[in-house]
Amino acid sequence: MIQPIYLYGSEVLREKAAPADLSKKEELTKLLEDLRDTLVRSEGCGLAAPQIGVSLRVLIVDGDVMQDVYPYLKGFKRAMINPEVVEESSEMCEYEEGCLSVPGVYCSVRRPVSMKVRYYDETFSLKEETFDKFACRMIQHEMSHLDGVLFTDLVAPIRRKMIAKKLMGISHGKVATRYNSKVK
Numbered sequence: 001m002i003q004p005i006y007l008y009g010s011e012v013l014r015e016k017a018a019p020a021d022l023s024k025k026e027e028l029t030k031l032l033e034d035l036r037d038t039l040v041r042s043e044g045c046g047l048a049a050p051q052i053g054v055s056l057r058v059l060i061v062d063g064d065v066m067q068d069v070y071p072y073l074k075g076f077k078r079a080m081i082n083p084e085v086v087e088e089s090s091e092m093c094e095y096e097e098g099c100l101s102v103p104g105v106y107c108s109v110r111r112p113v114s115m116k117v118r119y120y121d122e123t124f125s126l127k128e129e130t131f132d133k134f135a136c137r138m139i140q141h142e143m144s145h146l147d148g149v150l151f152t153d154l155v156a157p158i159r160r161k162m163i164a165k166k167l168m169g170i171s172h173g174k175v176a177t178r179y180n181s182k183v184k
Contacts (some may be wrong), residue, residue, distance in 0.1 A: 010172025048145035
């Protein structure tokens with residue numbers, strides 16, 4: 001079911017999400033379906049459970065919407081329950097990021113070039129994978145949500161000052177989105 005996306009200023013986006021209880025398979029499967037439906041409707045490339053108001057360590061990414069820019073992302077989809085970084089590269093890179101919870105704001109963010117992640121997939125199987133390029137970036141961005149960190153927290157202080165007024169507007173609901181959204 002399509003859920004509203006919580007916008008900048010919503011408390012749930014600043015909470016450290018709780019680990020998901022793997023014994024609650026039916027609830028987690030429903031959460032993953034809600035995340036997928038909401039992501040498809042919003043035409044984004046990733047969504048974390050806190051963005052739909054659920055403070056659990058669950059996320060999805062879908063590279064298909066980015067395949068025009070990054071052809072290697074065609075067919076790249078992951079559902080991750082309780083993801084954790086096993087290791088990450090010391091080499092950093094910068095990409096411009098945006099976020100469904102911070103509509104209309106785009107900033108350059110430095111993050112590790114690659115990382116290895118351990119997680120449970122949608123079949124509740126334990127996986128360990130290494131990601132790089134923009135696939136890594138999508139997962140890093142969504143994992144930040146699980147820790148209550150938004151990409152705007154990671155930009156240079158001068159850039160944060162430049163976007164402060166826009167962020168304030170979003171937090172007061174003064175923003176138009178093409179998807180169902182709310183601030184709470």
